[in-house]
Amino acid sequence: MQKFKYLTLCLMIFLALGARAQNATFNELVWQDEFEGEGAPNPAWWSYDLGTGDGGWGNRELQSYTNQLANVRQSGGKLVIEAIKQNGNWTSGRIKTQGKFKFTYGRVEWKAKLAPGVGTWPALWMLGEAVTTKGWPACGEIDVMEYIDRLPGKIQAALHTPSSFGNTQNIGSTQIPDPTTAFHIYAAEWSPTEIKFFVDNTLYYTYAPAVRDARTWPFTEDQFLIMNIAVGGNMGSEPSLETNGQKNGVDPNLSSTRMEVEYVRVYQTFKELTLTGPTLVKPSAQNVTFKASQLANATYTWTLPDGATILSGQGTAEVTVNWGRKSGTVQVQMQHNGQTYTKSIEVKTKMIPTGSSFLIEGFSPVPATQLKSSGGTFELSQAIDALRINYNITTPNNLPAVVYELESPLDMTDFPVLAASIKTLNKSKTVSLRIDLLDATGKVTGGNQVFTLSPLIDDGDYYTYHFNYASAFGTGSGQVDPASISKIRLLVNYGLFGSPGQDSLWVDSFSVLPTMPATPNRASHAVATTTASGITVTWQDNAANEQNFKVFKSAKSNGEYLEIGSVAANTRTFTDPSGTRESFYKIQAANAAGAASFSNIATVAGVISGLPHDEVLARQVRLFPNPAKTRFFLSHPIGLKISAIRLFSLNGQEVQLPTFSLQSRESTVEVNLTSQLPDGLYLCQIQTEKALLYKRLLIQK
The missing domain is CATH 2.60.40.10 (Immunoglobulins)
Known part of the structure; x- marks a missing residue:
């Protein structure tokens, strides 16, 4: 007796498993719509069929399909399709995933409460995506659920294929007691050999033709989903209510009816974890x-x-x-x-820029793994706090370039201006440079608006070039996405206007700004000569918005520079009557918005910048933490005597620092910052007995 009970229990378990065996093959949920939210269906997945079609969508139906919320909407966690009669005319809804979601083989299921009313025809079905190329019925149609309330409780499934000339001949049905008052699950399982139809996981019809060819089995390609309520027509119309030979047999007391869908889900066979x-x-x-x-x-x-x-x-x-x-x-x-x-x-x-200027990369140290070169021979190395590029270009048409990949993509939507601080001596007289931006998909800025570093400033000091990329960005196909800038490409001696040659250049930093700076560009190519009146300094004017030029002088190339005079805008010469061959000069353009950075140093005796001693010493001096918040430390070799520490903004304005003591025997100096100091990039000037060093400091609270 116990053995019999055991066998009976096993049989019951087996039957229970067998009743749900149809779900075992298609076990991965690959797509779903739970119809959460209110209003129109999700436009990423659903579109509308509109109007009456040809002769009522080929079925002599009465309704006109609309995209109005009255006919199709999400409400209370369900999709509602409602047919409405107004002034004797019916409107309804028909939505589809055509061009948005499609699949081949799997299980599709709807949980729905069907529309009541004699003369109505709600349907949940699928149509071949090839309907636009092969036509119907060659594309195949799978009607998962059709219901006509003139036959209460009868649920029907049907297949339309070329073998039946599209007619409803391959058909199955089942009876349920409450399709219009309760939710039921209507499903189809589609495999390469058969299509099974279920209500509440109970199988009631299988389509499995003995011969599967294009006539009987057009179900080898993608299908998309459709939901609708038709009114009247060849199938929905009640013959006893028809007039004038039309398929208009609808309950005359019916003014509206609705179908509610709780969800639609598609399952396929699990192959690999995604x-x-x-x-x-x-x-x-x-x-x-x-x-x-x-x-x-x-x-x-x-x-x-x-x-x-x-x-x-x-x-x-x-x-x-x-x-x-x-x-x-x-x-x-x-x-x-x-x-x-x-x-x-x-x-x-993403990097989200803030402040008036946002540093992307300061090349201290040089991020070697983020740099790639192509199209020529490039040597990339560290030079104090900058990237040094030595190159040899033989074929400019190969678009020789150095590409810097950002550690994290940058959102330049509100910061479209790129600032590039670069220097070159241009000894070969062949240096030509251009900067492009690439987004995360590889699209690159270009066209008529490009960042060409022209005129090229080759006085041996860093010059900051600015370019507004706003007109090079967009949201359409093929346009660069400003919200995901991932690479900066520096083209060197490139293209039709490039020349073969070898030379060097230095990249100090890349930054972004919300707008083009209002301060003028720095003066360049300052030269000092001896004249009868003293020492005359000349320079090049690189701006159209300066109001004057200030002239500064020092007894040492790396000493403190004091202002000795100024000249009007567009003037490019100044004579110092007390100047000597040992005097050193810098020029600074200025306007109401502020001052530019200093020009290169001019002296009759000549200046050699980047002395080896200074380079070695600069590597031994370090600022930390960097970025800093309210204070920073300066680490230096023991015994190095530091006489002064000063802080300057990028436009040359000095920032007042709180007083602090300098202990020459110690190797670390603590510097406190004022709380009013805005975030941004600054230059820290460190004066020693024999050198004047500059280190970049990023303040970021």
Whole structure:
């Protein structure tokens, strides 16, 4: 007796498993719409069929399909399709995923409550994506659920193929008691050999032709989903209510009817674990979603970078995350049927610029792994706090270039101006430079508006070039996305106007700004000569918006420069009657917005910049932390005597520092910053007994 009970129990379990066996093959949820939210259906997935079609969509139907919320809408977590009669005319809704979602083979299921009313015809069905190329019925049609309320409780499935000339000959039906008052699950499972139809997981019809060819089995290609309510027509019309030979047999007391759909889901056979989600996020982004392959009875474990937290979904196939400020790896581990699967994606955090100037890269140290060169022979190295590029170009048409890949993509939407601080001596007289930006998809700025560094300033000091890329950005196909700038390309001696040659240049920094600077460009190519009146200094004017030029003088090339005079705008010469061959001069353009950085040094005796001693010493002096908040430390060799530390903004304005003591026997100096100091990039001037050094300091609170 006990053995009999045991066998009976096993048989019951077997039958229970067998009743749901149709779900085992198609076990991965690949697409779904749960109809959350209010208003129109999700336009990323659904579009509308509109109007009456040809002769009522070929079925002599009465309704006109619209995209109005009265006929099609999401409400209360359900999709509502409603047919409405006004002034004797019927409107309704018909939506489809054509061109937005399609699939071949799998299980599709709708949970729906059907529309009541004699003369109405709600349907949940699929049509071949090839309908636009092969036509109907060659594209194939799978009617998962059709219902006509003049035959209460009868649920019908049908196939339309060329073998039946499109007529409804391959058909199956079942009876349920309450299709218009209760929700039921209507499903079809489509495999390469058969299509099965279910109501509430009960199989009631299978289409499996003995011969599968283009006539009987046009079901080898993608199908898309359709939902609608038709009114009247060849199938929906009640013959006893028809008039004048029309298919208009509809209950005359019926003025509206609705079908409600709780969800539609598509399952396919699991093959490998997939993971989807954004690969680029903003710092501290909220409600970021990551999705893995969704399988029943699977467990999921998620791992996120430091600073990111899971708001919901841990242990499931979908998590909602509040992101941190760091880039990193998102990983999911899925366990299913004793197997463990792992998938990960790299997610980068965007740089979101702030302040009046935002430093992208200061090349201290040079980020060697982020630099690539092509089209010529390039030697990339560290030169104090800059990137030094030695090159030999033989074929300019190869577009020789150095490409810097940003550590994290940059959002330049509100900061479209790129500032590049570059110097060259242009000894070969062949240097020509251009800067392009590339977004995360590889699209590159160009066209009529390009950042050509012209006129090229080759006086041996750093010159900051500016270019506004706003007109080079866009949102259309093929346009550069300003929200995901990932690379900066520096073309060297390039293209038709490039010349073969070898030379050197230095890149000090790349920054972005919200607008072009109002201060003037710096004067360049300052030269000092002896004249009868004293020492005459001349220079080149690189701006149209200066109001005057200030002239500064020092007894040492690396000493303190004091203003000795000024001249009007567009003037390019100044004579110092007390000057000598040992005097050193700098020029500074200025206007109401502020002053430019200093020009190169001019002296009759000549100046050799970048002395080896200074380069070695500069490498031994370090600022930390950098970026700094309210203070920073200066580390230097023991015994080095520092006589002064000064801080300047990039436009040459000195920032007052609190007093501090300098101990020559110690190797570290602490410098406190004023709380009013705005975030941005500054130059720290360090004066020693024999040198005047400059280090960049980024202040970021």
